[in-house]
Amino acid sequence: MATWAGREDPSAPTELLRLTGVSKSFGPVSVLRGIDLTVHRGEVMVLLGENGAGKSTLIKLIAGIHRLDSGSIQFDGVPVQFHSVAQGEAAGIATIHQELNNVPQLSVAENILLGRLPSRAGFVTPGAIRRRARQALARVGLSDLDVDQPVGRLGVAHQQLIEIAHALDVEAKLLILDEPTAALTAEEISALFAIMVDLRSRGVGMIFISHHLDEVARVGDRVAVLRDGDLIDVVPADTDQARLVRMMVGRDIADQYPRHRQTDGESEVLLDVEHLCQGKRLLDICLRARAGEVVGLAGLVGAGRTELLRAIFGADHYDTGVVQVCGRRLASGRLRQGIREGLGLVPEDRKSQGLVAQASVRENIGYATLASTAHAGFVDRAGQAGRAEAVARRLRVRMRDVDQPVADLSGGNQQKVVFARWALAGSQVLLLDEPTRGVDVGARVEIYEFINDITAAGATVVMASSDLPEVLGMSDRIVVMNSGRIVGEIPADQATSDQVMALAVRDVESPEASGGANPPEVSGETDRAQAPNHGDPIKDGGNR
């Protein structure tokens, strides 16, 4: 604790971190432009912004994971340029990442001291390890936790606190917390905030990323709002929530969304989902999509959109509920039955789920139709090549020829190949998960035009996207998900981003928001909701 004493000296400068004109591009994509930001000692700076606004990149620049293209970072009074996380840590910057980074098999103590185990002549010194681990744990209010048990046995909340203890052991002057509350229950969040308040009083500066607007005022001092790589403004944390939302999403939707809406609202229902439930991830989902319609699925990361699309497609099982495609009922988890009845999925991550990278464009387009076009087990090579070529041309896939490995294409053209597969299969119900993520503007518009084409021809599209302007621009109807539920539906011509965002960030766990109908034990809100969370109350070590 003595380490903090010096910083409480009133004569010490209060400025801890200063970013000046910080910019970063990945290839041609400019992710951050000219960011100027200052964080003081004993201050909680909340970083707010939509998915893709540049928050993660910004903290990675500060932590030394990425390097700056231009601009400068001054930390603790001296200009710095970290080339690795280790250098950043040595200077006193610690990061708690969104994903847990513990080694589950190792003990609590070993995790806290990971990478800096005290040793003598190459042998670890167990006594010193336990002592230092307990010191670090005391700071996060877990002084009576058994430091010898494996971390994997603990709940998510404890694991998160152990990561914070790991960060505090390096005597961090600046602590970066990337959505630490996503996996926590309300009580656990309160305990975490108490620890943050304690750290603040000891002069630790913090950068806190959260999507939950109600957390901003609870724990923050100031709020920096990022949008599309620009710092919009830095405002006090008690700023009105509606204004914060406007700052986050307020951009004009120009003609980059060429949606041609169909007028008739009573066409045939192609996809009918009734009362779909899957653990705590999907709660009583009802959803219909009609021929010619684009249904936009909006919501935060972890709201359950991916889980819903995968459950409908049959990639994952669901517990109860009914899925019907073109009037035929599908069995849970029967992916190939779904494809036969007309389903197609463009998955979230084309690299790991959409494409076989070494295989050619022709093969990748043909996988869904490989067996149905074959003769006695032999591939219809000429036919498949011709059809793949035609559909690739229709989608304007830019390639040398259909035999080119798909790995050689740009992100946008790779994505078109995934679309082409379902176009060739004649899918009537297309499920799209982040269809234009990492896709350049030109290819994006071509994908939108393809969506227009197939809906005009009588197909239906369900499109989950974190890109709010895309959802507003391309959907006919917007369905908002939050914590595994559908919390609202808005016709697209009346929807505003503020409206959608307000539904997406609303705290559905509190009794008043859910109308008191559901007990507040549902802690969805994240892909990690299924992670073991034994719900042990966080032990209060007297720091509050």
Next chain:
Amino acid sequence: MTTGQVGAVRRRAGQDPKTWSRRFVANNGPLMGLVVLCVILEFASHHVFLTAGNLSNVLVQASTIAVLAFGQTFVIVAAGIDLSVGSAAGLTAMVSAWMFTSAQFPAGIALAAGLACGVVVGAVNGLAVAWGKLPSFIATLAMLSIARGLTFVISGGKPIPTPSSVSFFGSMIGPIPVPIIVLAVMGIACAVVLNLTVIGRSMYAVGGNIEAARLAGLPVKRILVTVFALSGLFAAVAGMVIAGRLQSAQPGAATGYELNSIAAVVIGGASLAGGVGRASGTLVGALILTVINNGLNLLNVSAFWQQVVMGVVIALAVFIDVIRHKGLSH
């Protein structure tokens, strides 16, 4: 990722002006290695290597390892590994011999039972991998032990003479040894399956990206079972060749051959990470292993040193391949 793509595009652009022959050499490193090896041996052995008699000898010697490796190619393309092929070869020949001598079935039926036994052994591996979710390394390691154990159980640890149907695999048709015909037939079968059939193309998809293959609607589990069953069938054929040449099924036959078959596939340019591999490459890999063996015999190198050389060659071949791919992608 973006820079990798740019690199890949440049690499292709840079290759285009090159002549077809230079590209052929670049794409067929193992084959070039085999040619160089043969030339060296021809001179080192004072022109004994490239005689019809010796070449026929090399092909006969290569046949068992090549047939095992063709089966192994399916598995490795699908991102698996099959450690049980040696034991499966031993077991299947033993089953045929036992069916004929002890159970007194006709020779043809005995052969069919042996081949079917190979399919079953492979299918069990496949079921353990696809439904049991065992890593293929573990599932087939268990099968390696089980199949070898069963071979000893059936035979009581003694060799059993083979029926005529099995002995045929070690005989001659006119001037041509049957093992060479078997090598050709199984090689063509392997190439046809890999290139022209639904199951073959699906193997590349499953090995390249199993999740993408599943989400595209390919029956991943069925494909995996078929892959291992094919490997088992090829192992059975190899087992018949070994037993046929000896006119008897030996309980310890083909022990350790699984490692040679894996080496042949990998030397032939397949990736243990899956998704890449060709029948022609595997043939070249098997020939390289056999030619080195044959050459060292011609040069009177002791059998002890031959093992050392073999290990060095395997490491070197794959190392060259790694360097070649690294060199291209950076």
